[in-house]
Amino acid sequence: MSEFLTLITPEEALRRLNAHVKTLVGVEQVRVTDALGRIVAGDLRSPEDLPAFPRSTMDGYAVRAADTYGASEGLPAYLRVVGEMPMGKHAALTVGKGEAVKVHTGGALADGADAIVMVENTQQVDAETIEVSRPLAPGENLLKIGDDVKKRDLLFPSGHVLRPQDIGAMTALGVTQVSVFLRPRVAIISAGDEVVTPETSPAPGQVRDINTHTISGLVRQTGGVPVPQGIVRDDAAELEKAARRAINDADVVVISSGSSVSTRDMTAAVISSLGKPGVLVHGVSLRPGKPTILAAVNGKPVFGLPGNPVSAMVVFDLFVRPTIFTVGGCPRPPMPPVVTARLTHNIASTTGREDYVPVALAVKDGTYLATPIFGESNLITTLVRAAGLAKIPLDKHGLTAGEMVSVRLF
Amino acid sequence: MSEFLTLITPEEALRRLNAHVKTLVGVEQVRVTDALGRIVAGDLRSPEDLPAFPRSTMDGYAVRAADTYGASEGLPAYLRVVGEMPMGKHAALTVGKGEAVKVHTGGALADGADAIVMVENTQQVDAETIEVSRPLAPGENLLKIGDDVKKRDLLFPSGHVLRPQDIGAMTALGVTQVSVFLRPRVAIISAGDEVVTPETSPAPGQVRDINTHTISGLVRQTGGVPVPQGIVRDDAAELEKAARRAINDADVVVISSGSSVSTRDMTAAVISSLGKPGVLVHGVSLRPGKPTILAAVNGKPVFGLPGNPVSAMVVFDLFVRPTIFTVGGCPRPPMPPVVTARLTHNIASTTGREDYVPVALAVKDGTYLATPIFGESNLITTLVRAAGLAKIPLDKHGLTAGEMVSVRLF
Numbered sequence: 001m002s003e004f005l006t007l008i009t010p011e012e013a014l015r016r017l018n019a020h021v022k023t024l025v026g027v028e029q030v031r032v033t034d035a036l037g038r039i040v041a042g043d044l045r046s047p048e049d050l051p052a053f054p055r056s057t058m059d060g061y062a063v064r065a066a067d068t069y070g071a072s073e074g075l076p077a078y079l080r081v082v083g084e085m086p087m088g089k090h091a092a093l094t095v096g097k098g099e100a101v102k103v104h105t106g107g108a109l110a111d112g113a114d115a116i117v118m119v120e121n122t123q124q125v126d127a128e129t130i131e132v133s134r135p136l137a138p139g140e141n142l143l144k145i146g147d148d149v150k151k152r153d154l155l156f157p158s159g160h161v162l163r164p165q166d167i168g169a170m171t172a173l174g175v176t177q178v179s180v181f182l183r184p185r186v187a188i189i190s191a192g193d194e195v196v197t198p199e200t201s202p203a204p205g206q207v208r209d210i211n212t213h214t215i216s217g218l219v220r221q222t223g224g225v226p227v228p229q230g231i232v233r234d235d236a237a238e239l240e241k242a243a244r245r246a247i248n249d250a251d252v253v254v255i256s257s258g259s260s261v262s263t264r265d266m267t268a269a270v271i272s273s274l275g276k277p278g279v280l281v282h283g284v285s286l287r288p289g290k291p292t293i294l295a296a297v298n299g300k301p302v303f304g305l306p307g308n309p310v311s312a313m314v315v316f317d318l319f320v321r322p323t324i325f326t327v328g329g330c331p332r333p334p335m336p337p338v339v340t341a342r343l344t345h346n347i348a349s350t351t352g353r354e355d356y357v358p359v360a361l362a363v364k365d366g367t368y369l370a371t372p373i374f375g376e377s378n379l380i381t382t383l384v385r386a387a388g389l390a391k392i393p394l395d396k397h398g399l400t401a402g403e404m405v406s407v408r409l410f
Numbered sequence: 411m412s413e414f415l416t417l418i419t420p421e422e423a424l425r426r427l428n429a430h431v432k433t434l435v436g437v438e439q440v441r442v443t444d445a446l447g448r449i450v451a452g453d454l455r456s457p458e459d460l461p462a463f464p465r466s467t468m469d470g471y472a473v474r475a476a477d478t479y480g481a482s483e484g485l486p487a488y489l490r491v492v493g494e495m496p497m498g499k500h501a502a503l504t505v506g507k508g509e510a511v512k513v514h515t516g517g518a519l520a521d522g523a524d525a526i527v528m529v530e531n532t533q534q535v536d537a538e539t540i541e542v543s544r545p546l547a548p549g550e551n552l553l554k555i556g557d558d559v560k561k562r563d564l565l566f567p568s569g570h571v572l573r574p575q576d577i578g579a580m581t582a583l584g585v586t587q588v589s590v591f592l593r594p595r596v597a598i599i600s601a602g603d604e605v606v607t608p609e610t611s612p613a614p615g616q617v618r619d620i621n622t623h624t625i626s627g628l629v630r631q632t633g634g635v636p637v638p639q640g641i642v643r644d645d646a647a648e649l650e651k652a653a654r655r656a657i658n659d660a661d662v663v664v665i666s667s668g669s670s671v672s673t674r675d676m677t678a679a680v681i682s683s684l685g686k687p688g689v690l691v692h693g694v695s696l697r698p699g700k701p702t703i704l705a706a707v708n709g710k711p712v713f714g715l716p717g718n719p720v721s722a723m724v725v726f727d728l729f730v731r732p733t734i735f736t737v738g739g740c741p742r743p744p745m746p747p748v749v750t751a752r753l754t755h756n757i758a759s760t761t762g763r764e765d766y767v768p769v770a771l772a773v774k775d776g777t778y779l780a781t782p783i784f785g786e787s788n789l790i791t792t793l794v795r796a797a798g799l800a801k802i803p804l805d806k807h808g809l810t811a812g813e814m815v816s817v818r819l820f
Contacts, residue, residue, distance in 0.1 A: 032608070036627045050790070053614045059670050087644060087668065088604035090614035104670035106604055106717065108615040119671075148789045155794065163820060164627025165793035168620040168719055171608035172790050194498035194516055198442070198581035204463045204500035205518040210578040217446045217574025234497060258497065260469050260514035261529075307516065309578055335771070335797070337747025337819060361745070379558045380460070380582050383575035384565065387745070409747060410573060 007285040009394060010318050010354055013294055016280045017319065022299035023329050024251060026182035032170045037223050038180035039329045040160045046153045046173050049146035053090060054109035058141045061100040061122060061130060062113035065138040076123070076131035085110055100130060109142055116141035149173065159330045161223070181329035186224040186320075187246035188215050191257040191267065192307065193234045210380060211256035211305065211312050218316050224252070224324045234263055239270045243302070247274060251327050253302040254320060255293075256312055264291050267304045271295045274302070285353045285394070289315040301327065309380055314356045314389060317408065337409040341368035341390070347399045349392040358386035359407055370407050386410075417695040419804060420728050420764055423704055426690045427729065432709035433739050434661060436592035442580045447633050448590035449739045450570045456563045456583050459556035463500060464519035468551045471510040471532060471540060472523035475548040486533070486541035495520055510540060519552055526551035559583065569740045571633070591739035596634045596730075597656035598625050601667040601677065602717065603644045620790060621666035621715065621722050628726050634662070634734045644673055649680045653712070657684060661737050662711050664730060665703075669717040674701050677714045681705045684712070695763045695804070699725040711737065719790055724766045724799060727818065747819040751778035751800070757809045759802040768796035769817055780817050796820075 008016075027041040056062065063079060071077040083093045084102035093101050093110045100117075101110035109116070115136040123131040149155065155169065156162075162178075170178060190212045198208050209231055216226035227250050232242045239255075246253045257267045272278035274297045281294040282304075288311035293304025301323045305312045317336065325333035341361060349355040359370040370390050373382050388407040392399055399405055418426075437451040466472065473489060481487040493503045494512035503511050503520045510527070511520040519526070525546040533541040559565065565579065566572075572588075580588060600622045608618050619641055626636035637660050642652045649665075656663045667677045682688035684707045691704040692714075698721035703714025711733045715722045727746065735743035751771060759765040769780040780800050783792050798817040802809055809815055 033623055033626065036630060051617065052612060055617075059672075086615075087602065087670075088615050104668070104672065106602075106617070106668055106670070143789075148791055164624045164631065165719065165723060165790070165820070167627050168624030169790040169794050171623040172618050172620045174608055174611070174618060176608050192497065192516075198584055198586050201584070202462060205496075205498050207461065207465075207516070208582050208584060210582045213443055213581040214574045214578030216443065217577050220446060221574065258514070258516055260497075260516070262469075262514065309575065313575060335749070335819060338749055339745070339747075340750040379553075380575070380579040381558055384579050409745060410575070 007283050008281065010284055010286050013281045013284045013292070014319055014322060017294040017296060017301060017323065018326060020277055020280065020296035020299065021301050021323060021326055024181055024184060024327055027179050028182055029177050029179055032167055032176050032178050035162050035178050035180060036164065036167060038162050039223070040156045040158055040162065041179045041181045041329060042158050043154055044156045044178065046149045046151055046155050047175065048173060049151050050149040050173060051143050051145060051147065054145060055143045056103045056105060056107050056109060056116045056141060057143060058116050058118045059105050060103060060116045060118045060141065062095055062103050062110040063100045063115055063117050063132070063136065064095060064097065064113060065115040065136045065140065067098055068117065068132050068134070068136045071132050071135050073133045076133045078125065079130050079132060081128055081130060114138040159332070161330055161334050184224045184252055184324050184327045185227050185250040186219045186252040186254060186324060187227045187229050187250035188212050188219070189229045189232055189242050189246055189253070189255045191232045191234060191239055191255060191263070194258070195231045197231065210309050211307065214309060214312065215254055215256065215316060218313070218321070219324065222321050222324045223328060234258065234266065236266050236270055239266065240273060243270055243274055247297055247300055247302070251300060252320070252324060253300065254305060255303065256305045257307055259307040264304070268293050271302050271304060286314070286318070287353055287355045289318070292319065294319060309383055310358060313383065313410065338406050339368050339409060340404050341370035341407045343390070343399055343401055343403050343405050344369055344371045345401050347372055347390070347392060349396060349398040351397045352394060354394050355392035356389040357392065358382050359388060359390045360385060361387040361407065368407070370405055417693050417700070418691065420694055420696050423691045423694045423702070424729055424732060427704040427706060427711060427733065428736060430687055430690065430706035430709065431711050431733060431736055434591055434594060434737055437589055438592055439587050440590055442577055442586050442588050445572050445588050445590060446574065446577060448572050449633070450566045450568055450572065451589045451591045451739060452568050453564055454566045454588065456559045456561055456565050457585065458583060459561050460559040460583060461553050461555060461557065464555060465553045466513045466515060466517050466519060466526045466551060467553060468526050468528045469515050470513060470526045470528045470551065472505055472513050472520040473510045473525055473527050473542070473546065474505060474507065474523060475525040475546045475550065477508055478527065478542050478544070478546045481542050481545050483543045486543045488535065489540050489542060491538055491540060524548040569742070571740055571744050594634045594662055594734050594737045595637050595660040596629045596662040596664060596734060597637045597639050597660035598622050599639045599642055599652050599656055599663070599665045601642045601644060601649055601665060602673070604668070605641045607641065620719050621717065624719060624722065625664055625666065625726060628723070628731070629734065632731050632734045633738060644668065644676065646676055646680055649676065650683060653680055653684055657707055657710055657712070662730070662734060664713045664715060666715045666722055667717055674714070678703050681712050681714060696724070696728070697763055697765045699728070702729065704729060719793055720768060723793065723820065748816050749778050749819060750814050751780035751817045753800070753809055753811055753813050753815050754779055754781045755811050757782055757800070757802060759806060759808040761807045762804060764804050765802035766799040767802065768792050769798060769800045770795060771797040771817065778817070780815055
């Protein structure tokens, strides 16, 4: 066996790769309403104060707080209602001593007033008079100018991934265009003499391509642009040609190759021939996914993924996903969805190795139950039946039925 | 106060709505490679067996298991290597008694053989001979025809949401087109005399529209098509006109209206005027989100969402999200991402009410820490700073620092 595996932990492996990966510098302006999932390029500061005017947070009356000092149910303050503030306007209404102006939630504060008394704490005495049954502090039940966001406040640091509420925050502040990093282009090469396209009727010995399509979906979910490179024969010269084209055309290269030792060794040799520093990690203390190749060529990450679909998904999640975010300008990727579940069966493992086991999930009495899907790791049905991957940490010699386990949903 | 709130639990509220909501019947054929996130319409069965030929799962030699019976390190079996099975072909090689054919992981099984011996359990004796140091059972280290998927096996039930691995499973089976439900069209109406578009420079008393854009993003994440209807004045006739147009044009209607009691009452009255059964729920034992309106008009769900952004997100997640899936043909929506975290501060609540509190998340010693973001619930910065919403269940009178809490990531 020519293969030399220095097994390091997944965490250490990613650190070694990160040291050689460059972030994209390309930036584009997009409409805020098209920016969902994009990564903010450059710190974004608020162009204005929000709210831009003092606003009531309650239905009630704008008053002078001093007029309510000492008010109680037994000894209420009496105020004269001099008008109603319409929504969407700042009507020329002034609250003088002993006066009140009716206001709705979100309405502007009348001039002269400094607090809002909730309608629940008032009693209508006659058409023009209310009783106030509790004292107010100045500023109560209202937002002052800039209480939500102040002009020049940092709204999002560079690298922030935009979520629905972030889009809403920008529209609230009148930000209609935003500068975002270009989406990383991820080239996907599927290598193997046995691999044919999904449209082909396979001859005996041939199988249709799975990983190009699974990985394309994963890349899309990660905010990247999948750039499938087609199927390449198990031939060093052909693979090298395809890999060179991919590295010129894309920001990240993923090579999914066969699972035989000879194929993996050839993939590693080809990657190393592309440029410096080449292969950084070949072999990780991980199951499935041990024969993973992590490499960098002139600042661009190159991955050699095991051919079987379960391994490919695990390796994508642990290494490719965070790297696509790093390349795309987001140094701290959003947390992947993980639930804590109670294991229904024992799972064997080995201390010093991180294991991921496909599990089905059910809910019982408000707790997730994780049932391992045992079987060959190269079965596509394993992944189709699974709701996620249960993690057996490095330091565990397996897990016992009844133990809690974290499950990465997919 | 004309408002009459019958407070029911969020679970019961959703059940009442579901009883009146119809699933879309429209279906379209899409390319499998464009089907990520779509919902399968009709049970999908496998068109063929996978694998289509007996395949090795290891690097090694195809042998007759009977030739290895009794083999051990001390007393190995000697086999004559008669050839090598190339990848991607079924070469005319036959394994006779005492013979072996070299094979790679994923390669076809040679005729006459019924098991694969791993290369690790063999020793090369000379150019033509190997030693086998352990006995094999028939079928060992190989997949027989249909071991992964059998022809006509159920691959996905109708209503399954397609994930990356499901796309890969279909391409593996030569499925290149798939029948999916049409994406639900979700009309979004933003009502309020104070609301202006993001492009507008607001006059005193006016605020820019937030919820149309936040909700559009949430609808996209849920697989629906947002159909923004623009901003409508707080006028019953105008709102009714907009709502009627929305219900004709879309499959789901979301009305985000102001937070004042009068506005909410008007919204409820307008919804009830649209058709039967009208408003089903007005008020849920939920904070924020108490004044939620759930309604159905001729099988189409209509939602009245509170105006403030945090409430709108909570109500979207609890009611609109599952309903979009139901309408779209998926009766059991994918689990939303939830992590379990340790609370850093006490949170007050009331028994009988479900509370959602925006929290920031950090990781310490492998555990998530959830820090509540206190403050006005109508601040957009609360949502921008939050990583998710911590849930305080109905039966809890608040939670104490140190307790574990589930956090819905967003």
